[in-house]
Every structure is written in C-alpha cells, then in structure tokens.
Amino acid sequence: MYIIGAAMMHIAALTISILIHGSAIINGDLAPEDSMQFMVSVQSKKGHVCGGFLIEEDFVVTAAHCNLELTHVILGGHNWKNPSAKKIEIINQCKHHYKETMSGHDIMLLKVSISPKGNNIKTIPLAEMNMNLKENQLCSVAGWGKTKNRGHSVDALRMVNVTIIDQTTCKKSWPKLPNNVICAGGFKTKKGFCQGDSGGPLVCSGRAVGIVSFNKEENCKYPDVPNVYTDIRGYVKWIKDITSKKTCLM
Incomplete structure (x- = not known):
C-alpha cells in the first residue's frame, strides 16, 4: 500500500x-475474448503487479509507480494464468522524471526481450x-x-x-x-x-x-x-x- x-x-x-x-x-x-488484445499483465516473481498495454511490438506502457521488482509481462489471453498466454522478460524500464504519483509523470515504458506473436495479440494506437x-x-x-x-x-x-x-x-x-x-x-x-x-x-x-x-x-x-x-x-x-x-x- x-x-x-x-x-x-x-x-x-x-x-x-x-x-x-x-x-x-x-x-x-x-x-470479450476478441476485445482489448493489447492488454498486458505486468508481473514480478510473485505474480501480477499491474496492468499495461502493448503500443509497439517490443514496448509496453504502464504506470511508473508499478516499479515493484518487475520481471516479465504476460499477454495473449484475457486470463493471465492460461497456459497458452505468452510470458516475456522485461529488459529495460524507462521513466519520465518520476518521483511520486502526486508529482505527476506517472508513466513508464517497458522494453521486452522479444516481439510477441499471435492472432490474439495486438497493439493499441x-x-x-x-x-x-x-x-x-x-x-x-x-x-x-x-x-x-x-x-x-x-x-x-x-x-x-x-x-x-x-x-x-x-x-x-x-x-x-x-x-x-x-x-x-x-x-x-x-x-x-x-x-x-x-x-x-x-x-x-x-x-x-x-x-x-x-x-x-x-x-x-x-x-x-x-x-x-x-x-x-x-x-x-x-x-x-x-x-x-x-x-x-x-
């Protein structure tokens, strides 16, 4: 908290x-399964931490205050525990002069290790x-x-x-x-x-x-x-x- x-x-x-x-x-x-296919579960070794969304083949956007020992993202399904969902390593985290939420700039980009592929994976403009x-x-x-x-x-x-x-x-x-x-x-x-x-x-x-x-x-x-x-x-x-x-x- x-x-x-x-x-x-x-x-x-x-x-x-x-x-x-x-x-x-x-x-x-x-x-619905065919909606919001850009949604990403941002996770640590302990499991789900935050939501996020895919904007490029190898970049996810989330909130900067979600920086809680993040390790990977899961996407490609609305149930992130589904075995068919894809787990991809986070290799870099980019923040914009973030200090605390009430100071603003609560945004973070996550660079992932590979570009996810699949009919149920899309980016959002x-x-x-x-x-x-x-x-x-x-x-x-x-x-x-x-x-x-x-x-x-x-x-x-x-x-x-x-x-x-x-x-x-x-x-x-x-x-x-x-x-x-x-x-x-x-x-x-x-x-x-x-x-x-x-x-x-x-x-x-x-x-x-x-x-x-x-x-x-x-x-x-x-x-x-x-x-x-x-x-x-x-x-x-x-x-x-x-x-x-x-x-x-x-």
Missing part, C-alpha cells in the same frame, strides 16, 4: 469496478497530442484487479465504461492535482477502477488516452472523487523517441 500526504491516497496496483445500486456486488463485465476529449465522453478501462474493496485480484480481464470529467470539477476534489492528468469515472458514477491494476489504459475512440494512476484510499465505491489517469497526450513525443531509438532517454 502507498499512503501519500494528508489525503492518504492509495496508489497501489489498480483495476476497474462497478457498484450495482441496491446491492453489495461490486464488479465489472468480463471483457496512442492518442495524438491534439486529440480532443469532451466532458461526459464515453471511454473504457480494464484490468485484473479487485472487484470489491477488500477482495483479491482476479484472473480474468474485466472492463467498464467511464465518462470524462472536466478539470475544474476534478480540481475541486483534488486541489493538488498534478499536471498532465485526465479524470474519468468514480465521481458520482459508482464505477471506475479499484486497487489491483494501475497501469492499464483509458481508451477513448479506440486510442490509449490515459494510464490508471490513483484514486482515494481503498474506496472502490467512489462516492466523492474522480479517478485520475496520466494523460498520454503530454508524453507522445517522449514515447515515440524511446520506441524509435529502442533505449531510455533522460
């Missing part, structure tokens, strides 16, 4: 969840720097993390739709909101991500726009604050420089 400042914000690995009104059930929908997001625009987020506050991470990928929240509203909830972030889901909607899968993508109009970063403490019911994502649009040039040169840049 990570605790940050007086707000006591939990920023451990995160995932999506949805609260069904009038019930104690909190979970998302299983992702990144948002362009000038891509416009509108308030209440419908997007989606997915992950393998908890489906309830005190539950465990799951093996099968789940997903949920969330809507974009304007920055003015978000800053009222998060007065120290870092630059280059997007707020979506959580606030007054009863749906969003939960502890278990940080690093997964916020997908809008078929492009990766954000990276799951943080929410409030261990609350997966989101009664009062938006979920916060790193805004990929602010890092497109940095990402392209690294993926083209195949090496980390300071």
Whole structure:
C-alpha cells in the first residue's frame, strides 16, 4: 500500500469496478475474448503487479509507480494464468522524471526481450497530442484487479465504461492535482477502477488516452472523487523517441 500526504491516497496496483445500486456486488463485465488484445499483465516473481498495454511490438506502457521488482509481462489471453498466454522478460524500464504519483509523470515504458506473436495479440494506437476529449465522453478501462474493496485480484480481464470529467470539477476534489492528468469515472458514477491494476489504459475512440494512476484510499465505491489517469497526450513525443531509438532517454 502507498499512503501519500494528508489525503492518504492509495496508489497501489489498480483495476476497474462497478457498484450495482441496491446491492453489495461490486464488479465489472468480463471483457470479450476478441476485445482489448493489447492488454498486458505486468508481473514480478510473485505474480501480477499491474496492468499495461502493448503500443509497439517490443514496448509496453504502464504506470511508473508499478516499479515493484518487475520481471516479465504476460499477454495473449484475457486470463493471465492460461497456459497458452505468452510470458516475456522485461529488459529495460524507462521513466519520465518520476518521483511520486502526486508529482505527476506517472508513466513508464517497458522494453521486452522479444516481439510477441499471435492472432490474439495486438497493439493499441496512442492518442495524438491534439486529440480532443469532451466532458461526459464515453471511454473504457480494464484490468485484473479487485472487484470489491477488500477482495483479491482476479484472473480474468474485466472492463467498464467511464465518462470524462472536466478539470475544474476534478480540481475541486483534488486541489493538488498534478499536471498532465485526465479524470474519468468514480465521481458520482459508482464505477471506475479499484486497487489491483494501475497501469492499464483509458481508451477513448479506440486510442490509449490515459494510464490508471490513483484514486482515494481503498474506496472502490467512489462516492466523492474522480479517478485520475496520466494523460498520454503530454508524453507522445517522449514515447515515440524511446520506441524509435529502442533505449531510455533522460
């Protein structure tokens, strides 16, 4: 668990969840097998740590705060324990001046040892720097993390739709909101991500726009604050420089 400042914000690995009104059930929908084939389970020797997503044949994007003795990624299936899923070694980790989540730059590129192959493995295009997001625009987020506050991470990928929240509203909830972030889901909607899968993508109009970063403490019911994502649009040039040169840049 990570605790940050007086707000006591939990920023451990995160995932999506949805609260069904009038019930104690909190979970998302299983992702169809032919969807989100860019999703990656980022792992240590102990197992699943964070979500991530494949953007080039040998590069995965995840959150910088997921740097917890990472060793490999698993992709090629919505159940990361499936024997047919591919396990590939991580050989380099690239961060963008990251110090802590509330200081921003919660983004990390993972260089993997080989290019994964398979009909069920695809890359996702990144948002362009000038891509416009509108308030209440419908997007989606997915992950393998908890489906309830005190539950465990799951093996099968789940997903949920969330809507974009304007920055003015978000800053009222998060007065120290870092630059280059997007707020979506959580606030007054009863749906969003939960502890278990940080690093997964916020997908809008078929492009990766954000990276799951943080929410409030261990609350997966989101009664009062938006979920916060790193805004990929602010890092497109940095990402392209690294993926083209195949090496980390300071």
